[in-house]
Amino acid sequence: MAVTEGTVPFREYRTWYRIVGELPAPDGKLPLLVINGGPGCPHDYLEDLSALAGENGRPVVFYDQLGCGRSDHPDEPGLWVMDTFVDEVAAVREELGLGRLHILGHSWGSQVALEYVLRRPAGLVGLVLAGPIAGAPAYEAEARRLKESLPPEVQEVIDRHEADGTTGDDAYVEATMAFHKRWLCRLDPWPDHLMRSLTNWREDVYETMWGAEWNVTGNLKDWDVTARLGELDLPVLVTSGRYDVATPTVVRPLADGIRGAEWVVFEQSxxxxxxxxxxxxxxxxxxxxxxxxTAAPQRW
Incomplete structure (x- = not known):
């Protein structure tokens, strides 16, 4: 299987990418550009999608967002805003010559994808929103509700360390794992590619933009595009897991607000x-x- 890696210029920095499969595909299949979650997390945990190239001949394009993974790691707090990452999608597309394509955004990546698609870029044929978020306040409320279902002693550890600003403490990390093993990934043990992403997470980017899963204090705390979902006019697939931190309350506004959207729930995830x-x-x-x-011609 052909794999191509390199970097593209983005502003005064470099964004690393990996293309799995041939681009363009010999049979004309359009590439899938993957925007992973975070913020501050490299793409590794989504590597299972690489198999689309071997199974279906579809090129898959990954990249590490600026500030993490194999991309440049500038120490510039002012960069960690939504516009940086939306502009980065456009830069990757342009430099790699991704004309007609599909985009998949997972979790935080769904936020970036929504912002990007709402700019009405040309050439976008299909959009996949996996474990998606349309509004940070709704997501925070549901994550907080899930946290409050944990054992009281686990909640106490989480709340105490967040109040004291000691979230680097091992006890806090262990307590939050009780949350993530229920609503992030239910595999035991966690796969290596997920561990690589978590090990290389850029915590300062995450904290600047988000905060904690259930306590959104960063600059995305008021982010909400729910009222604009009706502007989307292209095929959209929405996915979530039965035990997803992106609960039905979080996902339903997307499935209902995007005309013609398909919503698939994965029962074991x-x-x-x-x-x-x-x-x-x-x-x-x-x-x-x-x-x-194979649907109607792209209108954007």
């Missing part, structure tokens, strides 16, 4: 069905991408 149910996730994904390509 939390927030990462691409890793928890990888074969079925790819089957659902490829079926949607194929149908999007």
């Amino acid at each position: 939390a927030h990462l069905p691409s890793a928890e149910e990888p074969e079925r996730f790819r089957q659902v994904l490829e079926s949607f991408l194929h149908r999007a390509e």
